[in-house]
Amino acid sequence: MSHDLFLAARQAMAKAHAPYSKFPVGAALLTEDGRVFSGCNIEVASYPEGWCAETTALGHYIMGGGGKIAEIAVVAERMDRITPCGGCRQRLAEFAGADTKLFLCDQTGVVETVTMGQMLPYGFEGSTLK
Numbered sequence: 579m580s581h582d583l584f585l586a587a588r589q590a591m592a593k594a595h596a597p598y599s600k601f602p603v604g605a606a607l608l609t610e611d612g613r614v615f616s617g618c619n620i621e622v623a624s625y626p627e628g629w630c631a632e633t634t635a636l637g638h639y640i641m642g643g644g645g646k647i648a649e650i651a652v653v654a655e656r657m658d659r660i661t662p663c664g665g666c667r668q669r670l671a672e673f674a675g676a677d678t679k680l681f682l683c684d685q686t687g688v689v690e691t692v693t694m695g696q697m698l699p700y701g702f703e704g705s706t707l708k
Contacts, residue, residue: 616635
């Protein structure tokens with residue numbers, strides 16, 4: 579499934595709106611029940627107000643009913659092995675477990691597999707708010 583998830587992320591990357599940075603990114607999420615949600619980065623002139631590919635994918639995922647995320651793929655046009663930024667690591671951790679696979683890709687496919695726990699070892703957990 580990892581290559582299919584890479585392809586979904588790559589297709590999303592092709593739709594990126596990155597007129598300022600010229601740095602298209604795509605992400606795809608696979609839920610435990612087999613649904614795939616993808617997204618691309620979307621820039622606006624005020625940089626902090628844009629959003630990352632992972633955030634777009636999470637928006638589609640929430641609107642599609644959510645569920646536990648089983649796997650994640652991220653790809654960038656100009657950077658191999660791109661990882662989610664710190665904010666997106668935290669956002670993804672809300673819906674994915676520490677053991678969730680994160681596929682880091684180049685332009686041809688998955689080149690490295692890590693876990694969300696490796697990417698965010700001390701993430702803030704919602705359970706601490708209860």
